[in-house]
Each structure stands twice: as C-alpha cells, then as structure tokens.
Amino acid sequence: MIPLAWYIALSAVLFTIGALGVLVRRNPLVIFMSIELMLNSANLAFIAFSHAFGALSGQVFVFFVMAVAAAEVAVGLALIVAIFRTKHTINVDEMNSLKG
C-alpha cells in the first residue's frame, strides 16, 4: 500500500529537476533531455491518478503525450542540426539572432 501522495511528490521532484536543467544548462541537447524529463514526470502523475481513481483515461492521455514528445524530439533535433550547419556551434548563448 503506497500512498498516492508519494508518487505525486516524486513527480514534483523530477519536474523540478527538469526545470532546473532547462534553466542552468547551456547545451541545447541537455535542455531537450530536461524537457523530456518534465514530460515524463507529468506522465507519472497521470498514471498514479489513473490508478488511484480506476480510470483508464489517464493511460490513454499518457499515450498521446508520448506521441507528442516523439514528434517534438524529431523536429527539435532537426532544428539543432540545422542551426549547427549555419552557425557551427550549438551553444545557446550564441543563438541570439533571428536571422541565421
């Protein structure tokens, strides 16, 4: 018997670590990984509530979140590759112009 609150607390901690990663890291690939971590912690909360209330909708929603995350990673990594081709660096401090 595990209290629901523990899962939610774990989810909150993982989300905070992900948000911290977005704030402090300079490598856009690691920033993307932190975003994945945040999505994943939200999924954990969804599944915990789905189990607690005996509703299947939470799991279906997690399925959709996974699909959106996959699409986001594909496009995001393609953007990073395109930026690397034009600027020859991917440091986020160097990305300060709208026109490449």
Add this chain to the structure above:
Amino acid sequence: MSLELLLFLILALIAIASALGMLLSRHAVYAALFLVLNFATVAVFYLLLNAPFIAMAQITVYAGAIMVLFLFVIMLLGTEVLPPSPVLPWQRPLAFLLALGLLAESVYLLFFRQRLTLSLPATIDPFSGPKAIGQALFTGYLLPFEITSILLLVAMVGAILLTRKER
C-alpha cells in the same frame, strides 16, 4: 515495511539520483545514459501502478527510440562537451532559487490545499491491459488518435525538410 514500499523507496532514490546525474554531468553522452536509466525506473513505476502497456511503450518509445535519436545527434554533431562560455554570475543561484520556489509551491498546493489522502490499491486487475487500452483508443478516443497520426506525419515531414541540404 512491506516489500512494495521498499521497492518504491529504492526506485525513487534511483530515479532522483539519475535525474540529478543528468543535470550535473558535463558530458552530454553521460547525461543521455543517465536519462535512459531514469526512464527505465519510471517504467518500473508504471508496472507497479498497474499500467503494463504504458510501461512497455515507455521502454520502446522513450528509452529506445527517443534516446537513440538523442545519442545519434550528439555523436553526429560532436558536441559532447561545449567550451565554457561567459555565464551571468547571478544566473545559477537565481535558477536554484526559482526551482526551490517551484518545488515549494507544488508541494504546498498538492499536500496542503488538495489533501491527497488516497491510498493506492495494490491489487492487479486485468482492467488496464493492452486490450482495454486498445478498446478505449479506438472507440472513445478515435479522433485524437487519428490526429496524433497526422501530427507524427507532419513532424516527419518537418524533420526531413529542416535537415535537407540547400540547393
């Protein structure tokens, strides 16, 4: 202390430690591998929470496809370790302060305002197997499912278009 509780505590420690490892490692490949470990532990949490289909999807989609894509791009660009750039001196302390604030807010809202006192049943029922998920997806959630397929198609076209060589 029951076995399930012990398992939860150990897995939670591994999940938080691997997330911190991803946050703190200098080398991007190490960060990616720490994230794979984190995804695997979260998949075990899904199994504990009676969601076997989502657990397997987590392993194949996240730990498999997405992280392989990450590792491929890291090694393709050769940007495992970025050269140090001039950082704003107040940026890191401010980020830690903001993250602490976020954590405090979420804990306050979840535990003191909502009063989460529900306890999770430990029973395994056949309720959330792949069959039930498939039935829910193709009856009640058919339209979102189809829209998801269009979204994936658009993402694929966008990725190909963005990385195409300029003529």
